[in-house]
Amino acid sequence: MRGRVDPAARHTPSPLNDTLPEAQRVAGPRTTRRRGTGGAALGSILLLILLAVATYAFAQPVEARLGGAQVRVVPFASGLDTPWSIAFLPDGRLLVTERDGRLRPIDATGKVGAPVSGVPQVAARGQGGLLDVVLDPKFAQNRLIYLSYAEPRPEGAATAVARGRLSEDLTRLTDLDVIFRQQPAVSGGNHFGSRLVFAPDGMLFVTLGERFNYMDKAQDLSTTLGKVVRIAPDGSIPADNPFVERVGARPEIWSYGHRNVQAAAIEPGTGALWTVEHGPRGGDEVNRPEAGENYGWPVIGYGRHYSGAQIGVGTAKEGMEQPLFYWDPSIAPSGAAFYTGDALPGWRGQLFVGALAGQALVMVKVRDGAVIGEERLPLGKRIRDVRMGPDGALWLAAESTGEILRVVPAGR
Numbered sequence: 001m002r003g004r005v006d007p008a009a010r011h012t013p014s015p016l017n018d019t020l021p022e023a024q025r026v027a028g029p030r031t032t033r034r035r036g037t038g039g040a041a042l043g044s045i046l047l048l049i050l051l052a053v054a055t056y057a058f059a060q061p062v063e064a065r066l067g068g069a070q071v072r073v074v075p076f077a078s079g080l081d082t083p084w085s086i087a088f089l090p091d092g093r094l095l096v097t098e099r100d101g102r103l104r105p106i107d108a109t110g111k112v113g114a115p116v117s118g119v120p121q122v123a124a125r126g127q128g129g130l131l132d133v134v135l136d137p138k139f140a141q142n143r144l145i146y147l148s149y150a151e152p153r154p155e156g157a158a159t160a161v162a163r164g165r166l167s168e169d170l171t172r173l174t175d176l177d178v179i180f181r182q183q184p185a186v187s188g189g190n191h192f193g194s195r196l197v198f199a200p201d202g203m204l205f206v207t208l209g210e211r212f213n214y215m216d217k218a219q220d221l222s223t224t225l226g227k228v229v230r231i232a233p234d235g236s237i238p239a240d241n242p243f244v245e246r247v248g249a250r251p252e253i254w255s256y257g258h259r260n261v262q263a264a265a266i267e268p269g270t271g272a273l274w275t276v277e278h279g280p281r282g283g284d285e286v287n288r289p290e291a292g293e294n295y296g297w298p299v300i301g302y303g304r305h306y307s308g309a310q311i312g313v314g315t316a317k318e319g320m321e322q323p324l325f326y327w328d329p330s331i332a333p334s335g336a337a338f339y340t341g342d343a344l345p346g347w348r349g350q351l352f353v354g355a356l357a358g359q360a361l362v363m364v365k366v367r368d369g370a371v372i373g374e375e376r377l378p379l380g381k382r383i384r385d386v387r388m389g390p391d392g393a394l395w396l397a398a399e400s401t402g403e404i405l406r407v408v409p410a411g412r
Helices: 022-027 037-059 215-219
Strands: 062-066 069-077 083-088 094-098 102-106 130-135 144-153 156-166 173-181 196-198 204-207 227-231 253-256 261-266 273-277 284-287 325-327 333-338 351-355 360-367 370-378 383-388 394-398 403-409
Touching: 062 370, 083 394, 083 403, 094 130, 102 130, 130 196, 144 173, 156 204, 173 227, 196 261, 204 261, 204 273, 261 351, 273 333, 325 370, 333 394, 351 383, 351 394, 360 383
Parallel strands: 083 130, 083 383, 261 333, 333 383
Antiparallel strands: 062 069, 069 403, 083 094, 094 102, 130 144, 144 156, 156 173, 196 204, 204 227, 227 253, 261 273, 273 284, 284 325, 333 351, 351 360, 360 370, 383 394, 394 403
């Protein structure tokens, strides 16, 4: 099925948006400091005020209305260093990745534990590091978890996926095995992707960035830059992948022409994969990648290059898919989950996306497989991950403040 942009769905640009290149957004705005003791004293006073405000902001739940429901955003854990992904363990504990290369357990009270040993070495630079974490569908029997990360190699770095066995006490990983390596490894620290999503048939989708300076490779089927790939849990290639029999194409590829997919989720009911990817200056996209299809980057897109230049041939070309929805200006999306809980029944079936530049939780309104609009809950924090919790709450990883947050009905 061809993707289609509903004209009514394109929203009015919001002042929350920020169109700086992603590398600058990660680093944050530059500040100017005056020389002299007076400037230093003023800077110290301002720092103390900011710390006080940050502490107060963490301590106070936020209450607001979103999607027809009154909700509270409640702090659960703090003190993390650039949290990237959340996974829920069956016993009520959590695993959280920190981009610098640590995997931490968090207990049911929000206490952050010591880093798990045995995690693979990561290239923690730019947007690279330890990225996604998911549990094996049979975790209760095999205790396997999967990690995606920027892997250092002699040629540079590339996204890789490893799986290992988590000890009962959550202190170590054993039997670590790298089941997938993006090809090729290249220089630079941007656009690694990467989300891991198990499909209902047990296959594993891995989303991969095109590494920024190598955008043309998103159209090259001999590489896995700018692709979504589909592999078995042991890394083997499913026989029904779309390019298995095409000479010169990598058989793990599921779809191509992607820029930097940092959000992915399985739609309840249909089992379809949905992805949300970064555009450049505008043009963040919601897609439903289908086998063998081309999603256009960098030939078509709805934003512009950071230089202001037009992307490729414009917004459409024969043989290339249209997004279901796009943002212009950009929100810098990362992390996504369909709501499937009972706590907020009016949210069921809706897609929730984290916004980094937008510093918000975004409800993408879905009806009959189409996107009909969006609504935002401003949070003033860079939201890196969104997960559907077993308690019926939405769980968020706030990268900029090192917090894990829960979105619950007001009154809870």
